[in-house]
Amino acid sequence: MKAVNSSVRATQLEGLAQSTTNIARAGAGRCVACGLCLPHCPTYRKTKFEAESPRGRIALILALDKGTLEPTPQFESHLSQCLLCRACESVCPAAVPFGDVMDAARAQLLTARPVSMMGKIGLHAVVLLTRNPWAASVAWILWCYQKSGLQSLLRKAGILRHLGLAEMDAEFSSPITPTRFASHYPAQGVRRGTVALFTGCVARLTDAPTLLASIRLLTRLGYDVRVPPQQTCCGALHRHAGDTRTADKLRHRNREAFDRDDIEAVITAASGCAATLMEYRGDGPASRIAAKITDISEFLEKIEWPRGISLRPLPKRIAVHDPCTLRNVMHATTAPYSLLRRIPQTEVVELPDNAFCCGAAGAYHLEHKAMARSLRHDKLDSLHRVTPDVLATSNPGCAMFLQAGLRQAGLTIEIVHPVTLLDRQLAPPAGN
Numbered sequence: 001m002k003a004v005n006s007s008v009r010a011t012q013l014e015g016l017a018q019s020t021t022n023i024a025r026a027g028a029g030r031c032v033a034c035g036l037c038l039p040h041c042p043t044y045r046k047t048k049f050e051a052e053s054p055r056g057r058i059a060l061i062l063a064l065d066k067g068t069l070e071p072t073p074q075f076e077s078h079l080s081q082c083l084l085c086r087a088c089e090s091v092c093p094a095a096v097p098f099g100d101v102m103d104a105a106r107a108q109l110l111t112a113r114p115v116s117m118m119g120k121i122g123l124h125a126v127v128l129l130t131r132n133p134w135a136a137s138v139a140w141i142l143w144c145y146q147k148s149g150l151q152s153l154l155r156k157a158g159i160l161r162h163l164g165l166a167e168m169d170a171e172f173s174s175p176i177t178p179t180r181f182a183s184h185y186p187a188q189g190v191r192r193g194t195v196a197l198f199t200g201c202v203a204r205l206t207d208a209p210t211l212l213a214s215i216r217l218l219t220r221l222g223y224d225v226r227v228p229p230q231q232t233c234c235g236a237l238h239r240h241a242g243d244t245r246t247a248d249k250l251r252h253r254n255r256e257a258f259d260r261d262d263i264e265a266v267i268t269a270a271s272g273c274a275a276t277l278m279e280y281r282g283d284g285p286a287s288r289i290a291a292k293i294t295d296i297s298e299f300l301e302k303i304e305w306p307r308g309i310s311l312r313p314l315p316k317r318i319a320v321h322d323p324c325t326l327r328n329v330m331h332a333t334t335a336p337y338s339l340l341r342r343i344p345q346t347e348v349v350e351l352p353d354n355a356f357c358c359g360a361a362g363a364y365h366l367e368h369k370a371m372a373r374s375l376r377h378d379k380l381d382s383l384h385r386v387t388p389d390v391l392a393t394s395n396p397g398c399a400m401f402l403q404a405g406l407r408q409a410g411l412t413i414e415i416v417h418p419v420t421l422l423d424r425q426l427a428p429p430a431g432n
């Protein structure tokens with residue numbers, strides 16, 4: 001790293017001055033450099049390099065803050081290699097809010113080097129996917145691509161590999177279900193309350209079956225489900241890329257969509273989105289929504305199920321993958337296990353080394369392929385050891401990335417959301 005010299009650009013200096021407030025406000029200075037977080041950090045575990053550890057990254061960020069280091073490409077690389085899995089935050093005795101610190105540092109770096117044009121297009125595209133007509137059109141295009149045989153043809157001819165799109169294609173290997181969500185699904189039987197469902201952006205397209213399973217379960221258990229059409233992307237990708245301006249706009253729009261007194265919980269089926277939504281801060285309505293954010297498994301586990309609802313047996317071994325956001329941000333990992341154990345004859349096991357990130361981490365795996373694949377490789381090893389029939393995970397991003405790995409490794413283990421399994425096993429109402 002080069003020491004700051006007189007040639008530092010004016011924009012960087014201006015940004016550095018602003019970072020002093022934001023990074024300091026975020027709490028980087030609380031780090032006492034004890035190093036207890038190091039063994040829990042996936043990138044440090046892989047590289048054994050201090051600058052790829054939480055402590056090392058905080059030291060770099062503090063140096064940026066003080067103006068003693070220039071944000072060189074190497075500096076930026078150490079920060080961008082961070083998965084934001086927040087395993088470090090969970091074990092830190094000094095309660096360093098690592099997620100906030102990293103977001104502030106990345107926002108600062110963005111003032112010196114704006115997002116590339118491709119990056120901007122990607123971040124815009126995910127927001128468009130939250131709008132019914134756009135999502136439906138893209139879903140139909142992908143559906144035709146899969147059903148027409150074009151996907152198989154391109155795969156067989158090796159064209160996708162040649163274009164460097166094999167990984168992306170493998171991630172979209174699950175059938176796309178074009179779905180247009182209604183804004184209201186009434187409760188079945190005795191009405192017990194009203195909840196809202198957050199549908200997300202990419203998940204709305206690729207994981208519609210999980211969202212529909214959530215709606216079926218919630219209405220069957222007596223809840224009115226509202227799906228506000230004004231809702232939008234949670235903004236996680238934007239915030240983690242340093243684009244706090246867009247992230248704040250999205251937060252504002254979600255605030256308008258979900259701030260209703262009759263909604264007792266805002267249910268999410270994607271822990272990656274939930275973790276962002278529950279950290280909405282600032283104005284009253286935003287923090288009111290944050291307090292209502294509940295993971296679907298947690299909600300279903302917490303409520304009392306009406307009498308007469310039963311689950312059909314499923315004699316299978318189900319391994320459970322804990323997404324980092326569910327583990328380190330929401331602290332809600334137990335619910336998927338206890339819910340799945342309600343299914344008779346099911347063996348539910350924890351995937352070994354669940355505390356380590358699978359490498360998906362939002363859009364991380366598209367940018368840092370080597371690290372992401374190495375982490376995924378460890379998960380595939382764990383799956384080899386456990387040999388489950390099904391892998392259950394509460395985050396569609398992890399599911400897609402792991403599915404691509406399984407496909408490339410020639411393994412046929414189904415990956416589903418816990419709620420999809422529950423919905424499948426739900427016995428029909430008496431008399432049907």
Ligand code: SF4
Nearest residue numbers: 031032034035037092
């Ligand atoms: S555990 Fe916390 S205080 Fe210790 S080095 Fe890591 S971030 Fe710093």
Ligand code: SF4
Nearest residue numbers: 041082083085086088
């Ligand atoms: S967020 Fe994860 S990858 Fe980043 S420093 Fe912390 S433990 Fe390491």
